[in-house]
Amino acid sequence: MQRQRTGNTRRSGPRLLNAARQRRAAFQDAWRSRLWPTPTLGVVLAIAAGLGIPELDSALDQQIPSRLADYIFGGGANAAQEVLGAVATSLITVTSLTFSLTLVTLQLASSQYTPRLLRTFAADRFVQRTLALFLATFVYAVTVLRTVRGGSDGGAEFVPQIAVTVAYLLAMSSVLALILFLGHLVRQIRIETMFEQVCADIKSTTHRLLDRIEDRREHDFTPTPPDDAPLVTAPASGFIVQIDAQALVEAAVEADVVIWVDRAVGSDVVEGIPVAMVWPADPAAGVLDDERLASVRERIASAIKTGIERTATQDIGYGLRQLTDVVVRALSPGVNDPTTAVHGLNSCSAILCDLAGYRLGRCTLRDADNSPRVVMARPDLPDLLDLVIVQPQIYGSSDPVVLARLLSMLRELAWVVVLTSHRRAIADRLRQLETATAELALAEPDRQQLATLTNQVREALDRRWSPS
Template sequence: MSSPVRNLWSTTRDRVRSQLWPLPVAAVIIAAVVGVLLPHLDATVDASVPSWLGGILFGGDADAARSVLGAVSSSLITVTSLTFSLTVVTLQLASSQFSPRLLRTFTSDIFVQATLGLFLATFTFSLTVLRSVRNGSDGQIAFVPRISVTTSFVLAVGSVIGLVVFLAHLARQIRVETMLRDVHRDATATVDAVLDFLNRRELRSDIPAIPDRAEPVLADTSGFVTGLDHDAILSAAVDADAVVIIQTHPGSSVVQGTPLGRAWSPDGVLGASAWDRLQERVAHCVSLGYERTAAQDVGYGLRQLTDVANKALSPGINDPTTAVHALAHISALLCELGDRDLGPVVLRDPEGKVRAVLQQPDLAELVDSALTQPRRYGAGDPAVMSRLFDLLGELAWRFPTSQHPVVSSQLSRLRATVDAQNFDTVQMHQLEAKAALVEDLLANPTKKKDYPN
């Protein structure tokens, strides 16, 4: 799949799946269509229905059919209202107790969307079928769509079962362990999708230095970078005979009129009209939104996990156990990132000339963004400090030797934070012992087998 199509698909898919309404609305439309067509099928096949099937289908008269359909439709709209209320309460709890950025993860839950869709579809179908029931008054021919009424009954029973399962699912989803698992899973999926795609490009190969004559490429609007159209950027650079370096990456924020990157002509000549076209085309290749999304942002999952840890360490929540659990997921995700190539992406024209360079957040930046705030807000809790030392040990174990300076820098900062606290002697000795293990592992990578699991 080409880059433009892939970028459009990933961005659109993420936008749609994070909304509660698309699947329920689609279910309502389908139910309305089926509610119109199925009574016609009833009228066509009613006389030829086998006796054994006729005993299963609805057998009442028109008044009974209206009562059943009315009861189903009225009860389902009540159940749907209750479900929406429970969903809103859950969203409020997730936002206030854990992090506002977890709302996207919850609203992306296909089970919640499907349950709402089932309830609304049952209501719509029953109400639509009700229109076709006739009791023979006013010269009309009596008609009871037995298959349709039976279908409505089956949907109602399915909705009752769905409500019970939904409540059980909701009780499980509001647990912080489940939310952390879902965030970690989504973040891993983003890392796999984005970096597997990027690693098919050339990474860290002959990155040109930015000359003094380079001109800034300015953003045409403000927001968060949600995606980059690689092939379109390369095409714009080739057409203008220029080199473009995009210094922002998905997840970073930009302000209208500030630089997205730099561009210049290799031969030093780039006319005003050519520059204007290049500026416009490159700006349009950078997708901006009002919030970060997981479509191409490899650091978004880390941001969510870090926010949960920060919220748990706030005085109003004071839940260090949740922070420790979040740090465990952060460690696992950072270890996965340590196995990947996070270098800049170099795009070349058919002749092999470098035409575009797309910066990515490096491992040091991701580690720092994930650990700085929990280290600061959890400085007074020995359990949090202990888990941070364990996390650095896990990174030292998994990171290649070339990335050990990243861990060493974080270890020095963590030690300084611990030294500034008023822990008792036993706690200080325990933390120093953990720090010494990490330091020994960094100094002697061959001793990994001696590091406690």
């Protein structure tokens, strides 16, 4: 017997986004991360304007007020054709140049920093809107050009004065946009700007998905799946990019089961490999019948969306993965840029300190009766800390500056964490760093500095802060 109707499900504890909001966030991310939608929309609007404004010219004919006529195009058909032709020719050249510069920037970001930053670059709205303006101006000029008629063929001359004037204004706007685009592009390829954008994406995802820690309690009780719990396999190979938590809760309530999602958003999965488990909510109910089990499996599979690349829509750790990749690339012998690595670790530290104030880790979603219905995997702070520290420690072990920044990160994080489990994770990571540092052949001043930082981390864990 079902315990609760679907419509009576409610959020308890972790933030539960409704399906419509999840789809909207996924659609917005898909729209923003591609270069073609905004320019395509600009081309469509340009065609509509190129067809509509000449009709307005024809309807007004000679009814344009004299004061306004002084500010619009006043030449003949030949002059209008020359202006429109010049605008179309120059704008397609500028558009080609802009596309080339954009592709060069994407190539630089991929080779110099990390391929996972390409999505961030492609989502740049300024670049998308600039390309849309250039293409729209070209298409508009070509569309209006076809409406200009001279009187040499015996027909009436028609010069769409307003339409030609609009083409001139669009051309001037495109010149200004080109200047701003070049300045914007120079700013975008700076590593500090990239870090700022990635951090903004992480904070946006965090604030949208997670709840703040209101007390020092550890995670709520999480039901443990029985040994014979039926498995649910991945619907497709790739990365988990979205999980519809609302749909899972509704499916669990309707079937009166508990669903355990074993893989977090951002995990790579293989089709046919288990990603979830399901078992009856009432232990006395016995095993699930085949029909109900098949229905639940189908709904779970449809609620878990996979893709070829990770996105920031629901993936809490994706931004930290981007930042860490930049740090590791900067520490490679081919790049050898420890300053960039330290800047990247600065951003990682800021994000981790922000995340320390949210409830991370596996979460339990409950129904209106406060019964556990869905258990979802999520990265905890220790997992994210390992993500940020392990690889930079390996590849930057010979650089005392990098090691010092890692210890400073632990110190800063130790000062802001509130949960005991998080403090234990920092202490464990500190011992590992201390062991690795002891085996290195470092100069005595560097070794003393690292020893001082190690002691300062321990002091921060005890809520003490000594001057640097």
